[in-house]
Amino acid sequence: xKTHSRSRAVRTPGGLSVRLDPRAxxxxxxxxxxxxxxxIALIGTGDAKIPAADVLRTLAGNGNAYQDFIVNELRLPRVxxxxxxxxxxxxxxxxxxxxxxxxxxxxxxxxxxxxxxxxALTVIVLLSGSASQVTVGALAGGLATGLAVYLLAWKQGVHxxxxxxxxxxxxxxxxxxxxxxxxxxxxxxxxxxxxWMTGSLNGRDWDQVWPLLALCAVLVxxxxxxxxxxxxxxxxxxxxxxxxxxxxxxxxxxxVSAVLLTAAATAAAGPVSFVALTAPQLARRLTRSPGPNLxxxxxxxxxxLVAADWASQRAFGADQLPVGVVTGxxxxxxxxxxxxxxxxxxxx
Amino acid sequence: MLVDSPPEQRAEHAPxxxxxxxxxxxxxxxxxxxxxxxxxASIAVGAKGLSPAQVWHGLFHDTGTYGDVxxxxxLSRTxxxxxxxxxxxxxxxxxxALTRNPLADPGLLGINAGASAAxxxxxxxxxxxxxxxxxxxxxxxxxxxxxxxWFLGGSRGATPVRLALAGTAITAALYGYLQAVMITDGAxxxxxxxxxxxxxxxxxxxxxxxxxxxxxxxxxxxLALARPLNAVEMGDDTARALGANLDRTxxxxxxxxxxxxxxxxxxxxxxxxxxxxxxxxVRSFTGPDLRWILPYATVLAPVLLLGSDVLGRVxxxxxxxxxxxxxxxxxxxVFIFLVRRRRTAQL
Numbered sequence: 001x002k003t004h005s006r007s008r009a010v011r012t013p014g015g016l017s018v019r020l021d022p023r024a025x026x027x028x029x030x031x032x033x034x035x036x037x038x039x040i041a042l043i044g045t046g047d048a049k050i051p052a053a054d055v056l057r058t059l060a061g062n063g064n065a066y067q068d069f070i071v072n073e074l075r076l077p078r079v080x081x082x083x084x085x086x087x088x089x090x091x092x093x094x095x096x097x098x099x100x101x102x103x104x105x106x107x108x109x110x111x112x113x114x115x116x117x118x119x120a121l122t123v124i125v126l127l128s129g130s131a132s133q134v135t136v137g138a139l140a141g142g143l144a145t146g147l148a149v150y151l152l153a154w155k156q157g158v159h160x161x162x163x164x165x166x167x168x169x170x171x172x173x174x175x176x177x178x179x180x181x182x183x184x185x186x187x188x189x190x191x192x193x194x195x196w197m198t199g200s201l202n203g204r205d206w207d208q209v210w211p212l213l214a215l216c217a218v219l220v221x222x223x224x225x226x227x228x229x230x231x232x233x234x235x236x237x238x239x240x241x242x243x244x245x246x247x248x249x250x251x252x253x254x255x256v257s258a259v260l261l262t263a264a265a266t267a268a269a270g271p272v273s274f275v276a277l278t279a280p281q282l283a284r285r286l287t288r289s290p291g292p293n294l295x296x297x298x299x300x301x302x303x304x305l306v307a308a309d310w311a312s313q314r315a316f317g318a319d320q321l322p323v324g325v326v327t328g329x330x331x332x333x334x335x336x337x338x339x340x341x342x343x344x345x346x347x348x
Numbered sequence: 349m350l351v352d353s354p355p356e357q358r359a360e361h362a363p364x365x366x367x368x369x370x371x372x373x374x375x376x377x378x379x380x381x382x383x384x385x386x387x388x389a390s391i392a393v394g395a396k397g398l399s400p401a402q403v404w405h406g407l408f409h410d411t412g413t414y415g416d417v418x419x420x421x422x423l424s425r426t427x428x429x430x431x432x433x434x435x436x437x438x439x440x441x442x443x444x445a446l447t448r449n450p451l452a453d454p455g456l457l458g459i460n461a462g463a464s465a466a467x468x469x470x471x472x473x474x475x476x477x478x479x480x481x482x483x484x485x486x487x488x489x490x491x492x493x494x495x496x497x498w499f500l501g502g503s504r505g506a507t508p509v510r511l512a513l514a515g516t517a518i519t520a521a522l523y524g525y526l527q528a529v530m531i532t533d534g535a536x537x538x539x540x541x542x543x544x545x546x547x548x549x550x551x552x553x554x555x556x557x558x559x560x561x562x563x564x565x566x567x568x569x570x571l572a573l574a575r576p577l578n579a580v581e582m583g584d585d586t587a588r589a590l591g592a593n594l595d596r597t598x599x600x601x602x603x604x605x606x607x608x609x610x611x612x613x614x615x616x617x618x619x620x621x622x623x624x625x626x627x628x629x630v631r632s633f634t635g636p637d638l639r640w641i642l643p644y645a646t647v648l649a650p651v652l653l654l655g656s657d658v659l660g661r662v663x664x665x666x667x668x669x670x671x672x673x674x675x676x677x678x679x680x681x682v683f684i685f686l687v688r689r690r691r692t693a694q695l
Contacts (some may be wrong), residue, residue, distance in 0.1 A: 104513045108520050152684050161509050162687060165451070168516050169683040172455065172620055175523075176676030179545035180669065190541060198527045273524050277517075322531065328524025335517050339500040 090301020093276025115145025142263025199324025274331020437649020440623020462493025546672020621679020
């Protein structure tokens with residue numbers, strides 16, 4: 001892969017230094033603009049259409065009461081959940097792909113999404129729980145699955161390929177468990193469960209925004225501070241160890257963060273498929289920079305998810321098709337293309 | 349030392365083919381006896397337990413008593429389990445030989461998912477309702493995904509990881525499609541959620557009659573390929589030097605695997621891991637010769653499938669766990685064990 005030579009180090013008086021890549025910076029800014037634009041378009045879309053100028057005025061606090069209710073109470077939380085879920089999935093996916101050193105090592109493939117789903121389905125089907133209990137179930141399921149994959153792949157340290165294969169095995173078991181839970185349900189619960197399982201932003205309100213925002217506010221800085229070691233770990237455990245990285249500790253910390261991010265995103269919106277897989281890959285292609293590309297992946301995830309939700313609302317009408325179907329179809333097509341090109345380059 | 353040793357002692361070091369064949373043939377017989385026992389258990393065990401005498405009565409002197417009706421119901425289920433189990437085990441063994449990949453399994457490689465997606469499409473959008481109708485769609489889906497995974501996994505240069513990743517990724521994409529169908533069509537959800545887990549519950553005599561020809565063709569083809577596949581397993585160069593027709597063998601082996609697992613999936617939904625586990629167990633006592641692995645897999649895979657089915661009925665009595673769920677819950681740990689056992693250098 002062609003690397004960029006124009007990146008430079010910025011040093012602060014305190015002795016800290018940050019490497020800045022102008023192209024990556026541009027990509028991040030453009031993606032943020034795209035995510036905000038898609039978010040504003042999404043707020044304006046629905047049964048009551050609102051022009052973008054009115055949306056902006058209402059967000060600034062100058063709209064009329066009717067628009068204020070629709071924008072700030074109904075649609076803004078949905079867009080914020082979408083942005084946060086996309087960002088969390090993008091970052092989590094980038095971490096997993098970097099740790100497993102495989103472009104396909106995303107939470108979708110490793111069983112985390114299925115684990116969260118199993119937790120949520122248990123609450124929906126066996127306990128008939130409320131929405132907030134479903135969230136707790138999804139979080140617990142995702143964490144337990146992540147822990148199981150890590151422990152089962154542990155053999156004097158966790159090796160990338162073994163983790164991927166163990167994850168595939170866990171994924172299969174969890175898929176079966178989900179299928180079983182789905183057959184246990186009566187048809188009403190089953191329909192609710194299937195919509196949840198596809199990943200949807202319908203009817204999200206402020207109750208979903210705050211926990212997700214709090215978690216991201218803690219985890220994103222934590223991950224970014226520790227990301228230095230990740231870049232070196234992509235060269236192999238021995239080299240990064242020699243360069244002074246505490247390999248297993250950094251890997252554990254980042255994996256736990258990635259699991260938490262993915263589980264929180266799944267708890268808020270259901271297992272929206274393929275965002276975690278595609279966002280880091282697209283980001284890497286835009287920045288043309290090797291390495292984990294964490295911040296670009298985060299922005300790409302947010303932009304992708306909100307844009308996909310907007311596309312599904314525009315194409316199929318308000319709240320007809322959950323966003324997970326759109327990302328699933330688009331992501332599936334992208335995945336095939338990725339497999340073909342990566343195969344040609346011999347990188348998988 | 350060797351020169352001085354008496355002939356009997358030398359015979360211990362050298363392989364003694366006739367005795368070994370006898371032992372293996374006896375083992376196969378033992379496996380068949382085991383299969384009969386599991387099949388009888390599958391008839392006797394369930395929400396209503398039956399005594400051996402009642403099973404005997406229902407099988408051979410059917411006079412229409414309550415017990416006889418139960419036996420009749422469970423008999424078709426058991427026969428279907430036998431057929432499907434044999435098909436899955438055989439196709440798993442063929443796939444493992446064909447891809448030279450110890451982790452190959454129709455479920456892991458996405459072939460089951462391909463068949464499922466095609467069947468669901470046929471059921472929901474094309475109005476195909478009979479098994480004989482959609483079994484062709486199952487073949488089509490299985491073949492398409494099989495070819496795609498093989499191509500994406502790197503064809504000749506395929507490694508276990510690549511194939512498994514390509515299979516899992518395609519499975520994920522196809523499951524997304526299945527969910528989209530189930531969301532948009534409530535009637536499809538009612539029917540499909542039972543079919544997509546893999547179950548023998550819906551077995552009837554007509555199901556058996558409809559899939560039997562396909563399974564028979566696939567089984568005969570697979571068993572006949574044992575010899576050429578032995579050569580393929582040695583690697584391309586050696587196989588060619590031994591005079592094997594590589595492309596023909598590969599094409600026929602793929603065809604038999606697709607027919608077997610396509611028909612099995614059409615009959616009772618996607619069932620995972622049977623095709624993975626059985627050949628591994630079999631190989632541990634037959635060695636690498638496919639002429640023994642394939643028959644053993646044919647006999648022992650239904651033992652696993654029927655055993656799982658019986659277990660599913662015992663565990664959740666009076667309701668039951670679908671067999672596809674039981675095999676996945678048993679097979680997942682076995683798969684992880686296999687992954688852990690192999691040295692990382694090989695992966």
